[in-house]
Amino acid sequence: MAKVHAQAERAIDAPVEKVRALVADYAETRPKILTEHYRDYQVVEGGTGAGTRAKWKLQATSKRVRDVAATVTQPEPGTLVESDANSSMVTKWTVRPAGAGTMVRIETAWEGAGGVGGFFEKMFAPLGLKRIYDGVLTKLDQAAHA
Numbered sequence: 001m002a003k004v005h006a007q008a009e010r011a012i013d014a015p016v017e018k019v020r021a022l023v024a025d026y027a028e029t030r031p032k033i034l035t036e037h038y039r040d041y042q043v044v045e046g047g048t049g050a051g052t053r054a055k056w057k058l059q060a061t062s063k064r065v066r067d068v069a070a071t072v073t074q075p076e077p078g079t080l081v082e083s084d085a086n087s088s089m090v091t092k093w094t095v096r097p098a099g100a101g102t103m104v105r106i107e108t109a110w111e112g113a114g115g116v117g118g119f120f121e122k123m124f125a126p127l128g129l130k131r132i133y134d135g136v137l138t139k140l141d142q143a144a145h146a
Helices: 016-024 029-033 115-144
Strands: 003-012 038-045 053-059 065-076 079-084 090-098 101-111
Touching: 003 115, 016 029, 016 090, 016 101, 016 115, 029 115, 101 115
Parallel strands: none
Antiparallel strands: 003 101, 038 053, 053 065, 065 079, 079 090, 090 101
């Protein structure tokens, strides 16, 4: 099995503290910034930053649905890590100052399948996930200016 990695990044013209608060808000902001690829989103415990547990279904393609049960940690200021209890998938949100605004990066990695299926997963899954994350970051940008 090979490690599969996907990422997206966006500059947001808003103060870093505001954007960090929006990203850490799993109860109110997160459902608003998720795209149509996310279904059945629910906060199970907490709701703000580290200690939050949430679950959702990620419909990456018409045939590929991932059932995610994420636990959130904060290894350092400006970084939230969502670890999926149902798979090896780990998603890291990094929110850092960038000039007068903020840079947000979403990175996801997981152990991919083996064989031919794994080859195609490694080739195409990162592109699809990047498109999904670009949509989430667009909505985050809109939320930062609301």
